[in-house]
Amino acid sequence: MKTGSKTLRSNIITYGLVVVFYIVMQGLYMTDNLSSLMEGLMVPLCYYMILAVSLNLVVGISGELSLGHAGFMCVGAFSSAVFARLVDEKIPGMAEIIIAILIGAAFAAIFGFLIGIPVLRLKGDYLAIVTLAFGEIIKNLINAVYLGVDANGLHVSLKDTKSLNLLEDGDIIIKGAQGIGKLPRNATFTIGIILLLITLFIVINLVNSRQGRAIMSIRDNRIAAESIGLSVSKYKLTAFVISAALAGVAGVLYSHNLANLQATSKNFGYNQSIMILVFVVLGGIGNIRGSMIAAVILTILPEKLRFLNDYRMLIYAIVLIAMMILNSAPKVVAWRKVMAEKYFPHKGKINEPGEA
Amino acid sequence: MSSFLSYLISGISLGSVYAIIALGYTMVYGIAKMLNFAHGDVIMVGGYIAFICFTELGVPPVICILAAMIGCLVLGVVIERIAYKPLRGASSLSVLITAIGVSYFLQNSALIIFGADSKTFTSLISIPSISLMGGDVIISGVTIASIIACIVIVAALMAFINKTKAGQAMLAVSEDTGAATLMGIDVNRTIALTFAIGSALAGIAGVLLCSAYPTLSSQTGAMPGIKAFTAAVFGGIGSIPGAMIGGMVMGIVENLSKAYISSQLSDAIVFALLIVILLVRPTGLMGKNIQEKV
DSSP: OHHHHHHHHHHHHHHHHHHHHHHHHHHHHHTTOSOHHHHHHHHHHHHHHHHHHHHHIIIIISOOOOSOHHHHHHHHHHHHHHHHHHHTTSSOHHHHHHHHHHHHHHHHHHHHHHHHHHHTTSOHHHHHHHHHHHHHHHHHHHHHOEEEEETTEEEEESSOSGGGOOOTTOEEEEEGGGOBOSOOOOOOHHHHHHHHHHHHHHHHHHHTSHHHHHHHHHHHOHHHHHHTTOOHHHHHHHHHHHHHHHHHHHHHHHHTTOSSBOOOTTTSSHHHHHHHHHHHHHHOTTOHHHHHHHHHHHHHHHHHGGGGTTHHHHHHHHHHHHHHHHHHOHHHHHHHHHHHHHHSTTOOOOOOTTOO | OHHHHHHHHHHHHHHHHHHHHHHHHHHHHHHHOOOOTTHHHHHHHHHHHHHIIIIIIOOOHHHHHHHHHHHHHHHHHHHIIIIIGGGTTSOHHHHHHHHHHHHHHHHHHHHHHHOSSOEEOOOOOOOOOEEEGGGTEEEOHHHHHHHHHHHHHHHHHHHHHHHSHHHHHHHHHHHOHHHHHHTTOOHHHHHHHHHHHHHHHHHHHHHHHHHHSOEEOTTTTHHHHHHHHHHHHHHOTTOHHHHHHHHHHHHHHHHHHHHHTOTTTHHHHHHHHHHHHHHHSTTOSSOOOOOOOO
């Protein structure tokens, strides 16, 4: 089949890009050609790409607007950080991070499932506002929770560290708004890239599977899909839970890259969710490779523009508005078509949605 | 009892401000079908305009409030013209991202112009406070002003929409844009008018919000904006009485949970309430239930 080989080629390009990116970055790092700024961005780039790809599964493939992606990331980050503190270097770093990833993904998936069942009944903008509310709830809850451990087991409180009633040798893990300290910091660029490849593998295979086609048919016409016997809620929930679990994985990477983990409106607030959504929209909705590239550019660019100080975010805002208008304003799109027809007749290539 | 009453009253006061902001969201959503994420930041701009007029120029409070309203009105119309109008007919996601871009733009412009340190806002409302129950419950001037402003605005808007030609045009556009165009309604002008009204309301809300919570920074509008937005959804987005009820409920629940449950969890409780309501009534309290036809 011609289309089959085309998809395959496109997927190989996507994986290849990641591998090339890894080799280039690692090469620069080994030969000490990387600025300290870029060195600090190596792991963040990985988790932002994972977040972008996983959100694309919901926004692009499933066609639902979610503004709570940072909430799932937060769940993954905190569940894995608590685990890291509980085992407290009793098991080797590599084994620790593998188990932490599984725990983070599992917790985020559970939350995705719980919030997904009721919420996916809602449509469009309502879904957006509820997922936004969910992200804020998670952030607020974690800021209010105190968690300690001693010989008797775990103690939880919503008040302060004293009301945990810990024994003498007890250890406080989550200190309310101060978050979790003394984390192992054992995430590396290699682990990040492996996780990114796994994410890509899961998402691309899902998109090109029977389930993926079912999900996309629901996106394109819910009523038609339902009438041929597809279970709308089941497929939507599948996409939502997988996406949440992958965001949880990104959260694990995030928490294992820090010594201190706190839930602030900067890292887990709705602004972060919006940031990830911007990656997806600018990269091309439903285009997995595009959202990765957008994540890389939009993570590095603001850092490189730091010399602009206060004007940095202003320029970012203007670029965002201009990009949106140039990309999707009906008049501009029509004008671009006319121009393309004039200078490159019959060479317009149409991208299939869902192709990575 | 008296403490409960004062929490309730300050909740109603906060709720009135949320309601005024929510009206802007709900009208714009009803007519342009877009989530105007920048609305909260228009409130912040309104606060800054009133602040500059009052402390730097020393003009009387009434003129400050008018200036804030007119400034926001112009801002709202300009934003609509430059950022949103070219995207009419584009996917709702690109409009949403553009609105977020506008929001960042307003916040960072304010940051550059006014600096990162927050300003102390002097209350513009000089209505004397009332004490009830022998001085146990004190209702401040800002509270009275907020509640009166909210009631007057809702009544005026309802009258405007139901009694005037422009208001009827708004209703028509929100029901069916295509049919409204065929009936000779200028859709672009109607949408611009909606933005003008919504933004002028945001100007008032900015003054009231900053008078009640007297710190002003570039982030001032963000969280109230989000909460008012949830209030609009809670009440049924697109419905004016719904926005008022939603705002009131949000304000009261937020204040009471701050007082009796936990100040840190109050936001979480408000948002959880929204989720519960939407599960029971997927289009909000007063939202219209639209039957889907194949």
